[in-house]
Amino acid sequence: MNNYMHVIEFCGFSKSYKDFNLNDLNFKINSGFITGLIGPNGAGKTTLINAIMNLIPPDKGEVIVFNKSMGAWEREIKQRIGFVYDEDFYYNHLSIKEMGKIIASFYSNWNHAVFKQYLTDFKLPERKKIGNLSKGMKIKFSLAAALAHEPDLLIMDEPTSGLDPVFRRRVLSILSDYIQDGNRSVLFSTHISTDLERIADYIVYISNGQLIFSGSKEELLDEYFILKGPVASQPMKKHLIGLQQSPLGFEGLISKNIYSENSFDSQVVVEKPTLDDILVYTQGDC
Missing domain, CATH: 3.30.70 (Alpha-Beta Plaits)
Known part of the structure; x- marks a missing residue:
């Protein structure tokens, strides 16, 4: 098991924009479980994930990941994080194989065999251009790339929105298997709450930049x-x-x-x- 109880901690985190604020967020995400991040559109879910990835600096407070400040230990921490966004940021003129090589260069523990196995399982031909992939296929590619360096934390922002129901169920099964050793964690942001009903252990609920609830799924439903x-x-x-x-x-x-x-x-x-x-x-x- 990990020697830390919480994989992510928000400590007095605040970020202000012209028309939106994250206000003094204080909560923790338990290590070794699947946590669902829920809230209406515009609630701040993606902003919160961007804060975890240090893509936006806080006005106040900090984000702790693996017991270390993301601001001070960003490079080391990101080696241990896999992420899947709803939007892709790939080079459309490259093939799956070529794009995979570029992503692999950023990770010291990239496992090519794992990556290739996921491509096979997901029926993604290596020679196909990224620009010719459907939205669902791009999400499959993103998931394969995220899992290929065997991260300790997997962050997913609306990953199942472009998938058919059969493969959505497959993704949920992959996530459940992924955390079985107790050393890995998942933060899963989605508006498809039925997915979280099936697999989430904990829920973080935010609305208008405010924390509404943080605790076990059963506590919220109860x-x-x-x-x-x-x-x-x-x-x-x-x-x-x-x-x-x-x-x-x-x-x-x-x-x-x-x-x-x-x-x-x-x-x-x-x-x-x-x-x-x-x-x-x-x-x-x-």
């Missing part, structure tokens, strides 16, 4: 109930975090601390929420 019932039995709106109504009835999210069986009539159905339910209702758009 904080709320979904209530459903006919319109006639609709509870007072003040009890609900969100509310959807139709002529047939209502559905809403309620904090487990507020809910009481005696508060609502017998026609109300109580269900456990999904991550998607929590995201939708806590944004206040219902």
